[in-house]
Amino acid sequence: MAMTGISPRPGILDIIPYVGGKAHVEGVSNTVKLSSNENPWGASEQARQAFRALSGNLHIYPASDHGTLRTAIAETCGLDGNRIICSNGSDELIAFLCHAYAGAGDDVLCTEHGFSMYGICARACGATPVHARETDRHTDVDALLAAITPATRLIFxxxxxxxxGTLIEAAELGRLAAGLPPECLLVIDGAYAEFLDTYDDHIALIENHDNVFMIRTFSKIYGLGALRVGWGYGSAAVIDVLNRIRGPFNVNAAAQAAAEAALRDTRFVEKCRTRNAELRRFLTDGLRRLGLACDTSYGNFVLARFADEAEADGANEALGLAGLIVRQVKGYGFPEGLRITVGKGADCGRVLAVLREFLGK
Ligand SMILES: Cc1ncc(COP(=O)(O)O)c(C=O)c1O
Incomplete structure (x- = not known):
């Protein structure tokens, strides 16, 4: 590449770009995508109707205050709508938070196998991502507390x-919040919160600590990944800061309308939660019976750990050739792992059948 006098800010060229879940396998048709934790049942019919209804108004700018959507979130979740911010996917909130609170010389802390966008967004604003060890693949609050230094600004x-797929008790997050220096902002990412039967949405924690923030997404149980809608909840001061740096029309009108309808279709959400839990159990039990190590997952995916990287590569190939696309997670420090989204029943059954044959069981 020709050299020019233009160079990006420090940190940007250290970013390893995000690699999304594969959607195709060369030479294989009729594939099933189990690589991005999407909802196999799609979005609710009411959300799809709301999306279609917008097609007559494509010339109208979206509401820049996301007022109707914020009200729906506030009513459904029992929150103060003035302390909600909506975003173009929760990825955008991760970026806003890093942009607003971290910069050169600052650390952004997350866990050993944490979601890769935390590190990417930290580097994008010149900060340094720091990873605290997990214990048996679980967030370790003591390790996070020990990793905090005067440079730590954000913890995801x-x-x-x-x-x-692992979960820690709400009380553990309370212990983390209680141990934070006041200049550190703790961000609890509840992307998979709706898959739990009862989710402690940390409202009490947020009420008691101005430096605790929660982010959520419509991409998972609500099945709206294509539309990109996320939201956050926190102190009025943090919401004010984030609103100053967001674009006025960061969530498009169709996305706002569909997200509101999705939120209000509680029967669909309940159905997806129940079905996901049943099939997650079926998939986890089946994988364990094949001798694969899996932690109990609380999301809509299961991380299967094979004997080694070569076995995981072989299993990935065998699944791909059968049209089942799963996620390799080498970049997350699991060369021996495959993350498998909980699909429809028949697809979970096919995953197990292909792996049974591959492992010769
Ligand atoms: C933990 C976590 N946080 C945030 C996101 C971002 O989701 P989105 O930007 O689609 O809202 C994901 C997506 O996979 C995720 O797994």
Missing amino acids: VANPNNPT
Whole structure:
């Protein structure tokens, strides 16, 4: 590449670009995508109707305050709508938080196998990502507390975590919040919160600590990954800061309308939660019966650990040739792992059948 006098800010060229879940396998048709933790049942019919209804108004700018959507979130989750911010996917909130609170010389802390966007967004604003060890693939609050230094500005903890699927008790997050220096902002990422039967949405924690923030997404149980809608909840001061740096029309009108309808279709969400839990159990039990190590997952995916990297590569290839696309997680420190989204029943059954044959069981 020709050299020019233009160079990006320090940190940017250290970013390893995000690699999304594969959607195709060369030479294989009729594939099933189990690589991005999407909802196999799609989005609710009401959300799809709301999306279609927008097609007559494509010339109208979206609401820049996301007022109707914020009200729906506030009503459904019992929150103060003035302390909600909506975003173009929760990825955008991760970027806003790093942009607003971290920069050169600052650390952004997350866990050993934490979601890769935390590190990417940290580097994008010149900060340094720091990873605290996990214990048996679980977030370790003591390790996080020990890793905090005067340079730490942000701490991201996904609970349930991705790609491990593990969960820590709400009380543990309370212990983390209590141990934080006031200049550190703890971000609890609840991307998979809706898959839990009862999710402690940490409202009490957020009420008691101005430096605790929660992010959520419509990409997972609500099945709206294509539309890109996320939201966050925290102190009025943090919401004010984030609103100053977001674009006025960061969430498009169709996305706002569909997200609101999705949120209000609680029957669909409940159905997906129940079905996911049943099939997650079926998949986990089946994988364990094949001798594969799996932690109990609280999300809509299971991390299967093979004997070694070569076995995981072989299994990935065998699944791909059968049209089942799963996620390799080498970049997350699991060369021996494959993360498998909980699909429809028949697809979970096919995953197990292909692996049984591959492992010669
Ligand atoms: C833990 C976690 N946080 C955030 C996201 C970002 O989701 P989105 O930007 O689609 O809202 C994901 C997506 O996979 C995730 O797994």
